[in-house]
Amino acid sequence: MPPRSTAAGESRPVATTAGPRRKRHLLRNSVIALLLIVVLVVGGTWRWVESRLIHGDALSGAADTPGETYLIVGSDSRDGWLDDGTEGARTDTIMLLHKPVNGPVALLSIPRDSWVDIPGNGSGKINASFAWGGAPLLVQTVEQLTGLTIDHYVEVGFTGVVDIVDAVGGVELCYDSDVNDEKSELNWTAGCHVADGATALAFSRMRYSDPLGDIGRTQRQQQVMSAVVSAILSPSILLNPFAAHHVADVGLNAFRVDDDTHALDLAQAALAFHSALGGGAVTGTPPIATIDYRVDGQSAVLLDADQAPEFWQQIMNGEIAAGTQVGGLP
Numbered sequence: 001m002p003p004r005s006t007a008a009g010e011s012r013p014v015a016t017t018a019g020p021r022r023k024r025h026l027l028r029n030s031v032i033a034l035l036l037i038v039v040l041v042v043g044g045t046w047r048w049v050e051s052r053l054i055h056g057d058a059l060s061g062a063a064d065t066p067g068e069t070y071l072i073v074g075s076d077s078r079d080g081w082l083d084d085g086t087e088g089a090r091t092d093t094i095m096l097l098h099k100p101v102n103g104p105v106a107l108l109s110i111p112r113d114s115w116v117d118i119p120g121n122g123s124g125k126i127n128a129s130f131a132w133g134g135a136p137l138l139v140q141t142v143e144q145l146t147g148l149t150i151d152h153y154v155e156v157g158f159t160g161v162v163d164i165v166d167a168v169g170g171v172e173l174c175y176d177s178d179v180n181d182e183k184s185e186l187n188w189t190a191g192c193h194v195a196d197g198a199t200a201l202a203f204s205r206m207r208y209s210d211p212l213g214d215i216g217r218t219q220r221q222q223q224v225m226s227a228v229v230s231a232i233l234s235p236s237i238l239l240n241p242f243a244a245h246h247v248a249d250v251g252l253n254a255f256r257v258d259d260d261t262h263a264l265d266l267a268q269a270a271l272a273f274h275s276a277l278g279g280g281a282v283t284g285t286p287p288i289a290t291i292d293y294r295v296d297g298q299s300a301v302l303l304d305a306d307q308a309p310e311f312w313q314q315i316m317n318g319e320i321a322a323g324t325q326v327g328g329l330p
Contacts, residue, residue, distance in 0.1 A: 026196055049248060049263040058135035058153035058258035060071060064291040066316055070097040070269050073155045074204070074221070075130065089131060091130045091138070092158075094219045097272055098148060099242055103318015105272045106282040108327070109218035113298040114286075115144050115293055125300055135258070145303075146312045147284075152265050153258040160254020161204070162197030164228055167250040171227035172195045173203055175220065181209040200224050211292055214301055224285065229273040282320045287329035288309055 074093030094110040101221070112127040119140045121132060129141040139150045165171055173195050179188035186202035195203060204224045210216035232251075237243050257266070275281060286303050293302035311327075314320050 020254055025092055030049030045208060049252065052249075052252040053261075053263065054256050055259045055261075056135065056256055058139055059150060060136065060140050061261065062149045064151075065147065067100040067117075067148075067318070068151050069099075069148045070154060070265075071095075071139060071150045072097060072225075073130070073135070073138065073153070074161065075155055085203055091127045092217070093156075094138075094142070095222070095225065096142065096146065096148070097269060099268075099272055100316065104281055104320070105275055106315045106318075106320070107222065107273065108209045108283070109162075109222055109285050110142070111214040111288075111291075111301040112284060113214045113299070113301045114145075114303055115295060116141060116303070119144060120270075123295075125280060125298075135256075140291075141294070145298065145308075146315075148312065148316055149310075152261040152269070154266070154269065155256040157254050157256075158201060158205075160251070161201050161224070161228075163250045164201045164247070164254060165195070165197035165224075167247045168228065168231035168234075170196050171200060171222055171224065171231055173200065173220075173227060175203070179206060179209050181206045183208050202229075209228060215285065215288070215291055218285060222311035226273060229270050233270065233274050237263075274283065279323045281322065282315070282324050284325045286315055287327050 045179070073091050075091045092112055094112055095106045096106070096110060098106040098108075100106070107114045110126060112125065115123060116126045116129075117323040118124050118126075118129045118132070119137065121129070121137075126138075126141060126145075130138040133140075135153055135155065139153060142148075143150055171194065172192055174192040175188055175189050177188075178190050179186050181202075183188075184202045184206035186199070186206045186263065188203070193199075204221045205217070206220070207213050207217040210221070231237065232247055237247055255266075272281075287300040287307035289304040291301050293300045
């Protein structure tokens with residue numbers, strides 16, 4: 001199947017003093033929130049969104065930890081909610097979005113090949129927890145790893161990524177190397193391009209042609225997610241009721257959420273994602289010891305157990321400065 005892509009460019013805002021920047025961000029997010037209310041509530045869409053959300057068992061019921069934490073997962077399941085631990089379901093994307101009581105939002109990618117303790121199952125790659133026990137076991141595994149209680153679980157099917165990107169007219173993505181990757185079917189010319197849905201999916205899944213492997217893939221996945229959210233929150237979508245309804249319709253077919261997550265929670269998550277686009281969030285991965293940890297005849301990502309306790313405590317409390325890139329290669 002031939003891959004696809006087209007070309008475009010990018011720009012980045014320049015900050016001035018901290019005070020005016022905070023005011024601009026506050027104003028921007030207030031306007032975005034108002035637009036969401038206009039589109040979803042005044043437009044009569046809010047109840048429709050609520051009625052279309054697909055819910056399922058995912059949360060552990062663990063005691064609350066400070067702040068609010070979303071677990072966002074990209075899976076290849078196509079047959080509905082996997083609450084029975086269906087063997088073979090996989091997840092390529094595991095993101096943690098944490099909004100502390102004070103301090104900046106943190107948007108972190110946990111490499112899917114991270115070697116971790118899986119409750120009741122010994123040790124394995126973190127995405128195996130999803131294959132073995134569906135959303136509930138993945139949530140328990142992430143909570144044990146991070147010390148953060150998951151408040152909201154959001155699962156996006158891979159086919160949904162294609163549909164959502166196409167619904168917003170494509171998204172601009174950037175990668176600095178030429179790629180012709182047979183496994184992901186990504187054919188990419190170095191630079192920035194406007195990618196359609198199939199290309200964006202291949203872009204987010206490619207790793208064998210990336211010298212950074214799973215780490216590089218997590219960076220591209222964050223880029224795709226950020227680009228999609230930015231497109232959805234653009235005036236061309238929010239101020240066009242027909243476009244907004246179409247994107248919502250397509251998006252809702254792709255989402256699965258826990259029993260306690262509702263339309264407002266998804267809107268708040270979208271706003272938190274959007275705030276990260278301007279450099280106002282802590283982004284990256286947990287501290288990594290090595291990306292080539294050999295165990296049981298396979299290669300895995302070994303997280304840094306020595307740095308982990310302090311790192312996750314700082315994330316929980318919002319103690320890392322906004323705009324900081326964390327984790328990555330040792």
